[in-house]
């Protein structure tokens with residue numbers, strides 16, 4: 001079968017691996033001019049561990065993981081620690097729940113994609129129609145047309161395939177009231193110890209160390225903001241404004257680092273909720289179909305599990321329509337469970353008032369072992 005995958009990140013690379021491994025002829029188009037870098041660490045857990053194992057990358061994932069012994073220190077404007085949160089001891093011991101740099105995982109997945117997969121960077125889909133043989137005729141941005149048996153949208157929360165096949169994004173977005181922005185390497189703020197967090201009402205500046213370098217993660221509460229998700233200059237301005245006047249600790253430096261970062265990342269903390277992730281010879285995999293949100297810790301796991309589930313359904317079901325139905329059915333309970341836990345942590349990391357910040361800190365101090 002000829003398959004076109006849009007997006008070469010976690011979902012797209014894993015799907016490319018499994019489909020090529022099952023003998024399909026795979027082309028991947030990616031809008032960026034290479035694998036898109038950026039972001040902090042992501043979690044590989046639950047069924048994704050088995051997927052990584054079956055791909056032959058699990059030992060490398062474990063070897064290259066970020067240490068799990070994360071302590072959250074909540075500081076005040078002077079930098080003094082007000083409270084600490086230490087994850088339960090069994091989290092440290094759980095070797096089947098791994099945190100790894102997003103870039104490192106993407107590189108491992110890329111290396112696991114068979115050589116005969118055709119990658120086309122700096123390329124994207126502009127139209128999808130029905131071909132005379134019932135397949136999909138896909139127009140690329142250079143005007144060329146590929147006729148394929150299946151299109152896979154693995155192009156993230158703002159999926160172009162979803163927009164072209166299922167309609168405007170807004171109807172599927174469930175905004176959780178938060179935005180995040182990241183700079184992977186901050187040089188001006190020193191090396192943090194674990195994760196250090198400063199809150200003002202509805203805003204958070206977090207520094208996270210992986211032992212050698214420090215990332216800055218900014219978050220703020222906000223209603224849905226209408227903006228062009230490809231206009232990076234406008235996004236930098238949104239972040240700059242959201243953190244205007246945030247003083248104390250190293251917050252101004254961290255904000256300046258994020259706003260000016262080369263690998264600047266900004267997005268809403270939202271879920272994608274759809275009644276089905278498949279259409280006529282089309283399937284959505286990963287955030288494109290069922291983004292669980294930035295703070296769920298499940299986005300990468302869903303993407304990897306979904307990629308393999310789609311490939312297996314195509315292998316086992318009699319024909320593409322039956323396979324797409326089987327994929328939908330297999331993923332539904334997994335996605336619903338992941339999306340149900342998505343906004344855990346928001347109250348802890350984004351208290352909305354000064355009193356709520358004090359209460360959070362007092363509760364953590366009271367719960368800390370003597």
Ligand SMILES: Cc1cc2nc3c(=O)[nH]c(=O)nc-3n(C[C@H](O)[C@H](O)[C@H](O)COP(=O)(O)OP(=O)(O)OC[C@H]3O[C@@H](n4cnc5c(N)ncnc54)[C@H](O)[C@@H]3O)c2cc1C
Nearest residue numbers: 007009010011031038039040124155156160286287299300
């Ligand atoms: C730069 C970046 C940083 C991130 N940082 C974090 C993080 O720190 N923590 C976290 O939990 N999650 C982060 N995420 C999200 C995380 O990667 C996903 O939630 C999860 O791994 C599922 O991945 P995905 O492949 O479905 O989507 P994504 O990782 O979002 O990948 C989508 C891919 O599709 C490409 N693409 C987009 N539009 C098109 C188009 N029209 N045509 C072709 N290609 C297109 C993108 O460039 C990207 O490579 C980040 C995502 C990105 C892109």
